[in-house]
Amino acid sequence: MYKELNATLRTIMTPGPVEVxxxxxxxxxxxxxxxxxxxxxxxxxxxxxxxxxxxxxxxxxxxxxxxxxxxxxxxxxxxxxxxxxxxxxxxxxxxxxxxxxxxxxxxxxxxxxxxxxxxxxxxxxxxxxxxxxxxxxxxxxxxxxxxxxxxxxxxxxxxxxxxxxxxxxxxxxxxxxxxxxxxxxxxxxxxxxxxxxxxxxxxxxxxxxxxxxxxxxxxxxxxxxxxxxxxxxxxxxxxxxxxxxxxxxxxxxxxxxxxxxxxxxxxxxxxxxxxxxxxxLEEGLEERFARHKLHEAALTAGIKAMGLNLYGDSAAKLPVVTAISIPDGIDGEAVRAMLLNDFEIEIASSFGPLKGKIWRIGSMGYSCRQKNILHVLSALEAVLYRHHAKISLGDAVQAALDVYHKKN
CATH class of the missing domain: 3.40.640.10 (Type I PLP-dependent aspartate aminotransferase-like (Major domain))
Known part of the structure; x- marks a missing residue:
């Protein structure tokens, strides 16, 4: 007999779909x-x-x-x-x-x-x-x-x-x-x-x-x-x-x-x-756009503080998707798998010429909130440390908190 549907609860930080x-x-x-x-x-x-x-x-x-x-x-x-x-x-x-x-x-x-x-x-x-x-x-x-x-x-x-x-x-x-x-x-x-x-x-x-x-x-x-x-x-x-x-x-x-x-x-x-x-519309368009920009700023501050590089032209950055260059010598898919299996977090890889070269973290809609940003930064730091990546430990979440506390 098939069991009753019981989907695993994930923190979805991809460029879509996102948490409903x-x-x-x-x-x-x-x-x-x-x-x-x-x-x-x-x-x-x-x-x-x-x-x-x-x-x-x-x-x-x-x-x-x-x-x-x-x-x-x-x-x-x-x-x-x-x-x-x-x-x-x-x-x-x-x-x-x-x-x-x-x-x-x-x-x-x-x-x-x-x-x-x-x-x-x-x-x-x-x-x-x-x-x-x-x-x-x-x-x-x-x-x-x-x-x-x-x-x-x-x-x-x-x-x-x-x-x-x-x-x-x-x-x-x-x-x-x-x-x-x-x-x-x-x-x-x-x-x-x-x-x-x-x-x-x-x-x-x-x-x-x-x-x-x-x-x-x-x-x-x-x-x-x-x-x-x-x-x-x-x-x-x-x-x-x-x-x-x-x-x-x-x-x-x-x-x-x-x-x-x-x-x-x-x-x-x-x-x-x-x-x-x-x-x-209840939130308000301008307020909603500002919320997405705030959490983007916290995420990118944390990524940079960790010692990772953002991919692409910063002047053309999409506010709701952050692309990160995968460090040399790091298996991007192994990192994604560990995030999913050990932390219940999903982030995305990419397509075509960027496959295996970048990760993409979405901060969209209901997924775009402080809890998720801090969770993905702390988990990514832990997984990269486990994979022997050369990163700065302990700085990512603090950098993101600086953004949030400055706003408050």
């Missing part, structure tokens, strides 16, 4: 409602309004895609890209390559530029390339968790709008942990992640898009419904949105008073997302 706020877990135990029950559609409407506020936008369209963050990215790109469209992706880590792969699968021609992992682009470099290649869409990652870096977007968004180019942003790692100003940065479509700074289980991806995107979606919907000019209809068949589940033109009807029966809503996940968003 207990209030979110309680919300998930709320009784199920029918998806067209007025009580439930009221919750849907409240969730949309909260998504707008967290994205800092006045967009009409702001709702979650059922699925992981990648589902949200795919829904936006699949619904915008027509075969042969030129999509420009500046790549500075693993998830830029993901944008390329998704765009290509939906028939786009993709242009890229790359910079060394651990750095970001000077905005003018991206802007110059936009002017040169003249894409329909610029797709870019805001916070690259694979490298712990964050790309400035304001100037790039302004340039896209001036060139009449759509600007699509992967804000999966940053939404709810640092500023994401959709309207001010002239972002046309943005995708967030539930399982990172919002401290909700993975399974929903909040998105928002503006009227520029809506115009394209409505035109493609006309073709889908046979309402386009009959003389051009056959030639326009290739313009059909090539997905049903991720078709934003249908999901707009689902999330509007039309209430198109597109799919059965993931009821308990909506409860979770609504509560996660409510907690963000």
């Amino acid at each position: 706020d207990p209030r979110v877990l309680r919300a998930m135990c709320t009784p199920i409602l029918g998806q067209f029950d007025p009580a439930f559609t009221t919750l849907m409407n409240e969730t949309m309004e909260m998504i707008r506020r967290v994205f800092q936008t006045e967009n009409q369209w702001a709702f979650p895609i059922d699925g992981t963050s990648r589902a949200g990215i795919e829904a936006v790109l699949a619904s915008l890209i027509e075969p042969g469209d030129l999509v420009f992706v500046p790549i500075y880590g693993r998830f830029g390559h993901l944008l390329v792969e998704i765009a290509q699968r939906y028939g786009a021609k993709v242009a890229t530029i790359e910079t060394e992992w651990g750095s970001v682009f000077e905005p003018q470099v991206v802007i110059d390339e936009i002017k040169r290649v003249k894409p329909k869409i610029v797709a870019m990652v805001h916070g690259e968790t694979s490298t712990g870096c964050m790309q400035p977007l304001k100037e790039i968004g302004a340039a896209c709008r001036a060139q009449d180019v759509l600007f699509v942003v992967d804000a999966v790692a940053t939404l709810g942990g640092t500023e994401v100003k959709v309207d001010e940065w002239k972002i046309d479509a943005a995708i967030g992640g539930a399982q990172k700074c919002l401290s909700v289980p993975s399974g929903m991806a909040p998105i928002t898009f503006n009227a520029r995107v809506e115009k394209i979606l409505l035109q493609r919907k006309k073709i889908e419904r046979g309402l386009a000019d009959p003389a051009t209809y056959d030639a326009e068949q290739d313009r059909l949105i090539r997905t049903n589940y991720f078709d934003l033109s249908q999901l707009m009807d689902y999330w509007s008073p039309v209430r198109l029966n597109h799919h059965t809503e993931a009821t308990s996940m909506l409860y979770a997302l609504r509560e996660g968003l409510r907690l963000v």
